[in-house]
Amino acid sequence: MWKNYFKIAIRNLSKNKLHTGINLIGLSLGLGVGVLIFFFVQFEMSFDDFHKDSGQIFRIERHQVEEGGYNTSFSTPIITAPTFQSEFSQVKYTTRMIGSSAQAYLDEETTQNQPFLMVGTDFLEIFSFPLLQGSKEKVLEDKFGVVITEEVAKKYFGDASPIGKAIRMRMGDDYQEYQVTGLLKDLPANSSIQFEMLMNDENMDFSIGEQNQNSWYNVYGDTYLKLNNAGEKASVEAGVERMMKKVLGEEYKEGEYLFTLQPIAEMQLTESTNYGMIEATRPTLLWILAGIAFHILLIACINFTTMAIGRSTTRAKEVGVRKTMGADFGQLVFQFLTEAFLTTVSALVLGLILAEVLLPTFNSLFEKELMLEYGPIQILILFGLVVLITAMAGAYPAFFMSSLRPIKVLKGNLSIRFGKQALRKGLVAFQFFISFLLIASTLIMVNQMEAIRSFDLGFDQEMVVIVDVPDVPSTSFVKSITAGFQQAELFRQALIGRSEVQSAGLTISTYGDYAFWDAGFPMEGGEQFNFRVNFVGGDYIKAMGLEIVKGRDFNPMPGADSSAFVINETFAKAMNWDDPLGEMMPNTKFKPHEIVGVVKDFHHNSLYNEIQPVVLAKSPETFFSGINTLMIGSATNPKVLVKGNGSDFESFKAMLENEWERVFPLEAFSFSFLDETVQKQYEADERLGKMVFLAACIAILIAAMGLFAMAALSIAGRTKEIGIRKVLGASSWSISWMFNKEFLLITVVGVLVALPLSLYFMQSWIAQFAVKAWPSWLNFGVLGVAGIVFTLLIVSAQSFRATQMNPVKTLKDE
Structure with a gap:
């Protein structure tokens, strides 16, 4: 008996190659992406479980x-x-x-x-x-x-x-x-x-x-x-x-x-930005990726269901004959579910091959070392996917078709048009809704990240190279920083005479949410004042391209301006200083010092955060004398910031290596780019944006195949009507428009629901940025028009081809 179920299922699937092929491709794409994402989620949730106890x-x-x-x-x-x-x-x-x-x-x-x-x-x-x-x-x-x-x-x-x-x-x-x-x-x-x-x-x-x-x-x-x-x-x-x-x-x-x-x-899964010494993953990312995988699979399942409903008239006669021959309801349900099961298993095999092909790209995108290992947990996930998709894709057609009454079917007076059409249109509209929701979300993310990339941070990051200088460990923090700067100054002095170098400065911190150190001191009234600090030297302000709005820059000579501080505008506002020059910190514990300059506000943190009060200092001893709290960022070793002239980077890099070899012959040379350091702050959201974009492309492809199949089924069921209309004088364009209207309405409904919902769902994502940029309504309008044109092209291609058939042949066949 089981053998017969599979034989009949294979025969039916082979007979309808177009529909079977579309289902296989859609489910394979969905399962390929789904397997990667579900295995990734399981991998992230398995962190640290190998430790005993x-x-x-x-x-x-x-x-x-x-x-x-x-x-x-x-x-x-x-x-x-x-x-x-x-x-x-x-x-x-x-x-x-x-x-x-x-x-x-x-x-x-x-x-x-x-x-x-x-x-x-x-x-x-x-x-x-x-x-x-x-x-x-x-x-x-x-x-x-x-x-x-x-x-x-x-x-x-x-x-x-x-x-x-x-x-x-x-x-x-x-x-x-x-x-x-x-x-x-x-x-x-x-x-x-x-x-x-x-x-x-x-x-x-x-x-x-x-x-x-x-x-x-x-x-x-x-x-x-x-x-x-x-x-x-x-x-x-x-x-x-x-x-x-x-x-x-x-x-x-x-x-x-x-x-x-x-x-x-x-430890591994947390929404907090306070990770400690580990790199954590936001649970929201896992929920978003799992949601994407589920919706792609859902779109593929909808294709299966809508095509099964579209073929209901043909399969209804099969059901009628089989019921007349003694088949009961359970046997028919099992037959239809067997077809769905075979399609799903075949798609899973193709999906696993696709997942293996996509794995290197996925690991590169998320900077992970995920491997598709098929242990008990992974096998359970795959089994669950097969059962879920078989149920989602095959359950409604199986129960719907198996419940048909054989007398009505065989007499030819069965009418299932209303319920069938309403559900089918609803499912296709849902497909378009999900696809356009993903596309609109991608548009919002791309627009926001482009705004972040082009935003003026208040400093010049072009052609600025960061060269790490070995630190000088000491039990005295002041001595360690001072000695490190003295060592870094040797390299800076070797560079400032070179024509390839525009300017060079020294710094402890570069850029990022935890780069500048977090410090504080009690005000005269006892309240705590918290701010950010960076220790600098040489031509740091010049190399960074910071704008001095009041006062002057530090003297670049070593030892000079050891009691001087330069602050940003936000610090001056927080202190209510109209003219900060010559002012001193409102705390008597600070050693003698003075504010010599004010720089225009710049973003030392990523654009997830607002600008904070900042102090730039040359002497750690003068600064440490007055603070009572200090949270050290990730960097403690000195760095040389080198602003290059021209665009020939290879010769510029060779010059840096030569000078390094001359100054530090026994030390390894390493460098990075300031603009890459800036961009690194947004890697997680850049990756998420790319993943949503890929998901949107796959969703559109699956939805397009579904629309193609449904249009073909709709037209195939109305060939007699097309022939009569042509005989009565209807033009090819009017007949084509008759079919387009049906699917255009579905598209418009999907677009109109998806666009405002994308704005609603993306509010929480975009709220994390201090700098926000929403796409214009023109962009959303173009997206909606593109969706309409997309539908017109697919439906028109098939309807217009159907109108070119000779009505004599279609009416004769009928």
């Missing part, structure tokens, strides 16, 4: 009440880990995680920048990173021992075993030898924590002074802990207030400084 592992989040604000961050004081370990019996293990980097020798002559994590000895007891060589209890005990991944081992030692071998790295003023004590398997792609090298956190002595290590108001890196069991999270959080009262004594005010525990399962 992952439910017991938590990251500590710091909450600090400040005057005029509330600060939340995953950066924690160094003293946090040992304090939690000693104060809470529920805590089994703790570890700090402080990221840094140092110059390391690859061989006797070549160095490179080597990133690493400074962690506690319990790090590998908490996290289940596979250790290939070494004992997890001992590999991190030695201060001068390191644990590296397979990839790093191959880079330094080739195929030889790295255990016991040494890597020379610059820590502090000198190079130190670190012995490899452990070898880790390369980290899983679904690990939130990514690193190349681990070392004992005693090495922070090279860069963090003892006072800062014991301070509750200086933060460095993240802190993780593992509890005896997951259910003890609440009891630990309840005891934090008691702990803070104990460690801070009279300084502590109730509720002003607390910690909470974040399960590692919640």
Whole structure:
């Protein structure tokens, strides 16, 4: 019996090649995209689940009440880990995680920048990173021992075993030898924590002074802990207030400084911009992508349903005969569902091939390492898709056709036109609605991102190169910055005499939401004033193309203007200074200083944020004397900003490399472009825009195939009417217009509903930008006209061809 079901299904599918082909192509496209997206969503939701006892592992989040604000961050004081370990019996293990980097020798002559994590000895007891060589209890005990991944081992030692071998790295003023004590398997792609090298956190002595290590108001890196069991999270959080009262004594005010525990399962997916040391994904992105995949599959299923309804008259006679021969309702339903199942399975095979072809492009677009592995979860997803699509595409035709009464069908007086046409038109209109909703959303996103790209940020980013200079670690932050600038100045001096260089400046921060450091000080009335700061030198203002509206620029000579500050217009407004020149910060703790200049407001943050008060300073010592809070951005090493002359970049780059080799012969040369740094801030939304655009293209293609098939079915069912109208004198254009009217109405309804809804749905997306740009109504009008023309072309091509048939033949056939 089962064999007969499949035989009849294959025969019916082969007989109607056009409809079967359209269904296969539509479902294959939908499944190809759907598989990629659903596997991607499952991949993102699987982050960090490979750790043993992952439910017991938590990251500590710091909450600090400040005057005029509330600060939340995953950066924690160094003293946090040992304090939690000693104060809470529920805590089994703790570890700090402080990221840094140092110059390391690859061989006797070549160095490179080597990133690493400074962690506690319990790090590998908490996290289940596979250790290939070494004992997890001992590999991190030695201060001068390191644990590296397979990839790093191959880079330094080739195929030889790295255990016991040494890597020379610059820590502090000198190079130190670190012995490899452990070898880790390369980290899983679904690990939130990514690193190349681990070392004992005693090495922070090279860069963090003892006072800062014991301070509750200086933060460095993240802190993780593992509890005896997951259910003890609440009891630990309840005891934090008691702990803070104990460690801070009279300084502590109730509720002003607390910690909470974040399960590692919640680290990867968050809407917050506060990620800590990991790169997270917004859950909204996953919902949007899953919604796109679902709607593309839905459009393909609608094609299946509308074509099945369109063929209802032909299949009705088949149903009548089979019911007369004894087939019951259940058997007929199963027959139609078998056809839908075979079509879906065939489409799935083609879709999986398409997904494999699209995978490299998808990974490049989202900067992921997704692999289409077919484990139990993936097989379950594929099975679920087959069942869902079979039900969505085949259920209505199966139940509708199987319920027909054989007497009416065989007598030829069956009338199913009204219900059939109403549902079919509604489904086609829904297809157009989804397609135009995606297209309109793409238009809004493209228009917004183009406005972002062309927006005047208040500085010149063209032909500006950022050259990273090795930092000089020191337990004194002031000494580290000062020494780093002195080192960077050597390279700047080598460049300013070159004809290829227009200007060159020094800076700690470049551009981005966390680039400039967040600082604050108490005003005379006691309220807290928060702002952003950047330490600069040389011709920074000139190299950046900032406009001075009052006063003057810094003196570019080293040591000059050490007590001078330059502020932006927003800072002056916040202080209510009509003439800021010569003013001083309203806090007596600042060492002698003065405001020497005001620059026109510029966007140091991305355009997701409003412009904030900014201070530019040359001397960190003068600046640090007056502040009481400081949140350090991602950058701490000095950089040289080089503004080039002309457009010959290759010769410009060669000159930079030559001068670098002359000044720093043992250091690796690395550079980036300022405009690329700016553009990097919007990568996530650029990727989303590209994905929505691709989805819109696929949706339009599937909808076009559906419209083509439905027009063909509609015309094929009315060939006798066309022949009679031609005999009575109707023109080809009037007959063509008769069919176009039906489908144009559907298109117009889809467009009119989709356009305003796209504006409504995209409001929350565009609201995240400080600079907003909506498309004009003319753009939406052009989009609507394009949709109408699109429908006219498809329907007219077929209707006009039908009108060219000889009416004698069509009437004779009837």
